[in-house]
Amino acid sequence: MRSVSSGEGGTQAAQKGNDKAIIMTEIKTLIERDIDRRGFLKCMQWAGAGVVWSFAAGVPTSRLLGAPKTRAEDFAFVQISDSHIGFDKAANPDVTGTFQAAVDRINALEKQPDFILHTGDLSHLAKAAEFDTLDQLLRGLHQKQTFFVPGEHDLLGDDGKQYMERFGQGSNGRGWQSFDHKGVHFIGLNNASQLEGMGSIGDQQMAWLKSDVAKLAASTPIVVFAHIPLWAAYPEWGWATKDSAQALDLLKRFGSVTVLNGHIHQVMQKV
Numbered sequence: 001m002r003s004v005s006s007g008e009g010g011t012q013a014a015q016k017g018n019d020k021a022i023i024m025t026e027i028k029t030l031i032e033r034d035i036d037r038r039g040f041l042k043c044m045q046w047a048g049a050g051v052v053w054s055f056a057a058g059v060p061t062s063r064l065l066g067a068p069k070t071r072a073e074d075f076a077f078v079q080i081s082d083s084h085i086g087f088d089k090a091a092n093p094d095v096t097g098t099f100q101a102a103v104d105r106i107n108a109l110e111k112q113p114d115f116i117l118h119t120g121d122l123s124h125l126a127k128a129a130e131f132d133t134l135d136q137l138l139r140g141l142h143q144k145q146t147f148f149v150p151g152e153h154d155l156l157g158d159d160g161k162q163y164m165e166r167f168g169q170g171s172n173g174r175g176w177q178s179f180d181h182k183g184v185h186f187i188g189l190n191n192a193s194q195l196e197g198m199g200s201i202g203d204q205q206m207a208w209l210k211s212d213v214a215k216l217a218a219s220t221p222i223v224v225f226a227h228i229p230l231w232a233a234y235p236e237w238g239w240a241t242k243d244s245a246q247a248l249d250l251l252k253r254f255g256s257v258t259v260l261n262g263h264i265h266q267v268m269q270k271v
């Protein structure tokens with residue numbers, strides 16, 4: 001595994017001669033060298049950002065919202081994350097305004113995305129009023145279809161009960177889900193639930209994942225979205241999923257796997 005910096009707009013990088021390599025593409029324009037220990041500044045940078053993912057012939061590339069489209073695409077979706085509605089401290093005193101700006105940028109796309117993915121930390125403290133505000137903001141989107149996975153902030157206090165009631169419809173267990181779209185298989189994982197220093201997928205979700213992908217041909221492009229990075233980037237900081245190796249193992253036979261996460265700004269692709 002190696003880390004590579006992406007080009008303008010966070011495009012996909014390819015590593016020749018090693019098709020098993022897992023390539024991490026950093027969305028360089030969003031990332032700062034100096035990493036905040038709690039990952040919080042990274043989260044806040046997500047608040048107003050969004051990434052447009054476009055697929056052409058099963059191959060995904062990404063660009064930041066607002067960056068020009070550089071190639072023809074079969075379809076596109078937008079990833080938003082870490083809206084942290086309810087937060088009001090110095091790192092971002094106006095998260096609502098910041099998120100509204102992201103909504104406006106999505107609405108301004110020349111072609112609307114097929115759907116939106118929110119990769120968690122919708123709210124800051126999982127309060128009803130925060131979820132209400134997010135709901136209102138999302139209603140302003142032209143594209144009404146949004147899929148969610150929870151971040152650890154959405155599970156505070158009630159262990160995700162409210163999150164599940166409001167944003168977990170159609171998902172399994174504690175918010176995991178999958179769907180197919182134009183030949184691509186999308187898998188949303190909850191790896192924020194059992195945080196004990198590190199995110200964890202857990203046995204129940206792992207068994208579901210195993211059966212979910214069992215029926216798929218190895219040529220099916222896969223997109224996994226989860227709040228916490230699946231790979232052990234900074235395990236000592238809680239930025240990794242404990243049993244991620246097991247999950248990635250289940251995905252090994254597939255030719256194209258892209259893992260999207262929130263929490264920090266990195267994307268992992270196997271090409």
Ligand SMILES: [Zn+2]
Nearest residue numbers: 043082121263
């Ligand atoms: Zn966050």
Ligand SMILES: [Zn+2]
Nearest residue numbers: 121151152263
């Ligand atoms: Zn988080």
